[in-house]
Amino acid sequence: MYNKLKNLTYRNRHSIAVFFLLNVACLTCIFLVAARVAYTDTTRHTGLIWNLFLAWIPFILAYIAHSISWRRNWVYLVIPIIAALWLLFFPNAPYMLTDLQDLARSGGVGAPLWYDVIIVVWCSWTGMLLGVISLYLIQDIILRNFGRWAGWLFVIGISGLSSFGIYIGRFVRLNSWDILQNPAETTMEILGLVIDPSMRLAAFTVLYTFFFLFVFVLLYSFSHMLQEQTLRAQSTPEQLASTQPTQVNPHP
Amino acid sequence: MFQTIYTKLQPFKFRLTVFGLLCGSSLLSVVLFRVRTILSGSDDYTFLVWNLFLAWIPLGMAYAASSFAKKRRYLFITMPLAVIPWLLFFPNSPYILTDLQHLSHLRPNIPVWFDMLLINWFAWTGILLGVFSLFLMQDIVRNAFGRIAGWLFVITVGLLSGLGIYIGRFLRWNSWDILFHPLERLRDFLYYATHPSLQSIIFISVFSSFFIFIYITLYAFGLLFQEQTHHVPQEIK
Numbered sequence: 001m002y003n004k005l006k007n008l009t010y011r012n013r014h015s016i017a018v019f020f021l022l023n024v025a026c027l028t029c030i031f032l033v034a035a036r037v038a039y040t041d042t043t044r045h046t047g048l049i050w051n052l053f054l055a056w057i058p059f060i061l062a063y064i065a066h067s068i069s070w071r072r073n074w075v076y077l078v079i080p081i082i083a084a085l086w087l088l089f090f091p092n093a094p095y096m097l098t099d100l101q102d103l104a105r106s107g108g109v110g111a112p113l114w115y116d117v118i119i120v121v122w123c124s125w126t127g128m129l130l131g132v133i134s135l136y137l138i139q140d141i142i143l144r145n146f147g148r149w150a151g152w153l154f155v156i157g158i159s160g161l162s163s164f165g166i167y168i169g170r171f172v173r174l175n176s177w178d179i180l181q182n183p184a185e186t187t188m189e190i191l192g193l194v195i196d197p198s199m200r201l202a203a204f205t206v207l208y209t210f211f212f213l214f215v216f217v218l219l220y221s222f223s224h225m226l227q228e229q230t231l232r233a234q235s236t237p238e239q240l241a242s243t244q245p246t247q248v249n250p251h252p
Numbered sequence: 253m254f255q256t257i258y259t260k261l262q263p264f265k266f267r268l269t270v271f272g273l274l275c276g277s278s279l280l281s282v283v284l285f286r287v288r289t290i291l292s293g294s295d296d297y298t299f300l301v302w303n304l305f306l307a308w309i310p311l312g313m314a315y316a317a318s319s320f321a322k323k324r325r326y327l328f329i330t331m332p333l334a335v336i337p338w339l340l341f342f343p344n345s346p347y348i349l350t351d352l353q354h355l356s357h358l359r360p361n362i363p364v365w366f367d368m369l370l371i372n373w374f375a376w377t378g379i380l381l382g383v384f385s386l387f388l389m390q391d392i393v394r395n396a397f398g399r400i401a402g403w404l405f406v407i408t409v410g411l412l413s414g415l416g417i418y419i420g421r422f423l424r425w426n427s428w429d430i431l432f433h434p435l436e437r438l439r440d441f442l443y444y445a446t447h448p449s450l451q452s453i454i455f456i457s458v459f460s461s462f463f464i465f466i467y468i469t470l471y472a473f474g475l476l477f478q479e480q481t482h483h484v485p486q487e488i489k
Contacts, residue, residue, distance in 0.1 A: 014472050014473075014475040014476040015476055017472040017475075018469065018472045018473055018476055021465065021468060021469045021472060022469070024465070025465055025469075028461070028465075032458070097368070097369075097372060098365065098368060100352060100355060100368045100371075100372065101355070101364050101365065101368055103352060103353070103355040103356050104355045104356060104364045104367075104368075112451070113353050113356060114350065114353060114421070114455060115454075116356075117349070117350060117352050117353045118455075118458050118459065118462065120352070121349055121352065121375075121462065122462060125462075125466065129469060129473075133473060170365070200363070203366075204365060207284075207366075207369050208369065210280070211369060211372065211373060211376075214273065214276075214277050214280075214376075215376060217269075217273060218270065218273045218274070218277070218380060219470065219473065221266045221269040221270045221273065222266075222270050222380075222383070222384070222387075222470060222474060223470070223473050223474035223475075223476070224266040224474070225266040225267050225269075225270055225387075225474070226471065226474035226475060227266075227474065228263060228264070228265065228266050228267065229391070231263070232263055
């Protein structure tokens with residue numbers, strides 16, 4: 001029993017590490033905001049904590065979906081429900097990027113400006129990482145079931161949708177759960193935006209889509225680079241891992 | 253011909269992708285900056301381009317260092333020559349984050365969301381350039397002195413980079429000042445180091461821990477891929 005648990009922990013040690021690190025990051029954000037509140041007696045930036053909480057929802061949904069996706073018969077039943085919920089809440093994670101505009105509104109009032117900068121940076125990066133990792137987990141399910149191309153098309157589609165979602169959250173001030181509470185009104189409002197898009201909507205969506213895609217693809221390749229490195233090191237242990245180009249069997 | 257190039261490059265596929273993406277994103281951020289200049293008719297944020305250029309220098313040095321590391325014979329002569337300038341220039345990469353403070357000045361011509369995206373793009377490129385170059389250096393240290401030394405190196409560099417950002421932001425020194433006024437700078441530095449202000453302590457600890465957090469999280473995220481793609485059952489005895 002004990003050994004089994006030990007093996008399980010050991011095998012999943014990196015996912016546990018990622019989970020743990022993100023928790024630590026959130027605690028740091030909360031601590032930084034709390035220190036600011038205690039020091040200045042204003043409640044500025046407390047909204048960030050709420051946004052961070054919202055950014056955790058898609059991450060947890062993706063985690064659940066990914067861990068049950070190994071059972072074939074569950075994939076077609078439970079996953080679509082979780083995926084739909086996930087899609088609804090996903091834009092909350094990259095939405096954290098636009099919280100930087102708190103700086104433009106009230107940066108440096110009461111506390112030094114650099115402190116506000118670091119609060120907002122910690123929160124927005126944590127939110128983005130939560131988003132990237134949850135998207136990766138969902139992409140992995142799709143890769144396994146429908147192939148490589150489907151996975152990447154999915155990522156591109158989600159990036160576009162999520163920037164549209166950020167726009168809706170930032171400028172129309174709708175929340176993820178509005179579509180569940182009063183579906184008809186919300187749908188009409190969104191349809192109105194889609195049918196007659198403003199210049200701002202187009203520019204905003206395109207630019208944020210590119211930014212999110214850049215971050216996702218870069219973190220993806222960076223991570224595979226680490227894997228490449230270990231593959232090279234394993235194939236010729238006596239040579240220097242980073243420097244000697246060696247023949248690697250692409251299908252080990 | 254193409255076949256040999258392909259097989260040579262195959263094991264470096266993702267490293268080349270990272271490099272290409274960093275080039276692409278730098279180019280795109282400069283294009284965005286140009287668009288902003290044309291639209292608004294002012295030249296705000298010119299410093300971002302200069303800071304991004306400075307952020308590329310440590311990556312170039314890290315590449316040079318990892319190609320020096322191939323020749324194991326002269327390692328003890330070439331390494332300090334590569335590592336010390338790298339360490340001097342390294343804080344320029346995470347430094348771009350602090351440029352976000354310029355958002356607090358109101359710029360009437362351009363909407364805030366555009367400026368936010370512009371600075372974010374520069375800042376993310378800068379941080380990721382830093383993470384990538386630190387990764388290359390960590391690899392050299394690990395190959396020479398082992399795993400634990402590699403991680404100690406990362407933590408030390410993370411702490412030093414917080415210090416470097418503070419020096420750049422508040423004392424307004426540049427990386428190359430140490431070459432031009434070595435004695436003066438060293439004396440001033442010793443003075444500030446022996447009389448630290450509360451601000452400097454908080455600033456350095458928060459920025460350093462941020463950079464170390466980002467680095468470790470990206471590293472763990474990378475190993476997560478490995479865990480899932482290989483499924484090598486590694487049992488503990």
